[in-house]
Amino acid sequence: MNHVSGIYAALLTPFHEDQSIHKEALQQLVARMIDNGVHGLFALGTNGEFHTLTPQEKCEVATIVLKEAKGKVPVMLGVGGNYTGEVIQLAKQFEQLGATMFSVITPFFMPPNQSELANYFEDIANATKVPIFLYNIPSKTGVSIDPLTVARLAKHPNIYGIKDSSGDLQLIQSYIRHTQEEDFVVFAGTDSLILKTLQEGGGGAVAATANALPKLVSSIFTHFKNGQLEEAEKAQAQLQPLRDTFSLSTIPASLKKVVELSGIPVGPPRRPVQPVDSKALRQIETMMRTYRAEGVLDE
Template sequence: MEVKGIITAMVTPFDENQRINADATRQLVNTLIHSGVSGLFILGTNGEFHLLTNDEKIAFAKIVIDEVNKRVPVYVGTGGNSTSEVLELSKKMEALGADVLSVITPYFLVPSQNEIIQHYKAIAEAVRIPIVLYNIPKNTGINLEPETVRQLAKIKNIIAIKDSSGKLENIEKYIQITKDEDFSVLSGSDSLILSALKIGAAGAIAATSNLITAIDVSIYENFLKGDMEKAEKAQQDIEVLRAVLKLGTVPSILKKAMEMIGIPVGPARLPVTEVKEETVKKIREMLDYYKV
């Protein structure tokens, strides 16, 4: 399958008791699809995968996959530290109907690049569906080196990488080293969507598209049309949201902003706490800028 376009790194809606909110999940899925995203990426960093049990992950994925009903691809995060645990969860998500798996590098421990290769090889051999590598070194303490990605890109069902390093040169190296493979490189840093597209990235997995979906989608669409002026304007517009997102722990600000425009995604899960009142004012100013 071809991985491209703006794929939303979707938040996980909770109710007031911090349980998964199925109705809000369905509402969000439909809102995003109607706004033109190319796919939904669930159980990533903004989806609070690290705070959910495996049973909750499976329950949430089932709601999303059923509601999407093949309208767009669903990318499901199954990464973790234990290879055997990732294998088990990946097989269950494949059985549920996930289109693609997203597998973050192990975190907390710092495996060698060779150990990482063996980890991904084992997962790729255990499932038939495609896999997207997920590189986010500031959170995991590990950077997927270009040579590692070159080797992994040769595995048939490892089809792409989401790079959230925040470094354009990292994206560029991945693009160069995999140019002879059927492999896509995606920006996981919303500030770099257009820059990444210009050097050959296939698209982006963007958290900001939960809220300002049309703006993110327009970067990609205007880039394809060659209207760089509109694409640049849309890229700059993201910065208003990104500046406010820095005022709280991920994904508390994003979820609060979505609540304030009528998408009832609930709070972030503890230990992340509710947004302070003075920050809510900043969020309101940001929403006013976008006229939402």
């Protein structure tokens, strides 16, 4: 499945002020991503606030994204959770909606050992015909998938890749090295490592920054594939001011404010996470003025 490659936008989940899902804003967001050249969409991930959504709401988001993207770009849907049966049940619901690719995060709160992790992913892969990607984000889950565990899982015919959000390039290199004999794709899940992952032999990235800068983020992949390394490096560097704003608030409040100011009413994060404060807002507005002056802000 090496045709799974490029930049997948890690979609935000828009909300109204009353915290209900803003369907129209989600439709607008998907359309903007596709119009500005992303190669795929990833819904119901960390920046999509999956952990705050009910199963019914997840199905609502999945339905909208699949409908808007059908025939244009592939869609990866997050189905992970803490209980294997719960994940399988959601995966089967998504199958009925027409899902073609799943992302499965490691369980969290009570971190499993490597043997338990392998069994978890294999049980899910055995229960669905839809290809799955592993999702490693140890800073949020308290557990990291070991390269040897990934090597074992890469041999499963229904496990096609991994999205790594550890921020550790050496770990990404190890994943690539341990799976190079398999038809297995390694994606960066940390936006600062998109180009480096491609240079190491990775297939692309799932990028949160694409919500605000889809054309710029996608160009990193395109420039790299065209052998335009200098242009790819420049595009990669231009992401940093946006990434710097993420530390001003709890994820994904800053990114939501950037996207909202660029014209799509993605609304507030889900409580208890709060919108950005006035100080953070001023810094975000300064960053956006700079991006507009450089002509890279997609609106």
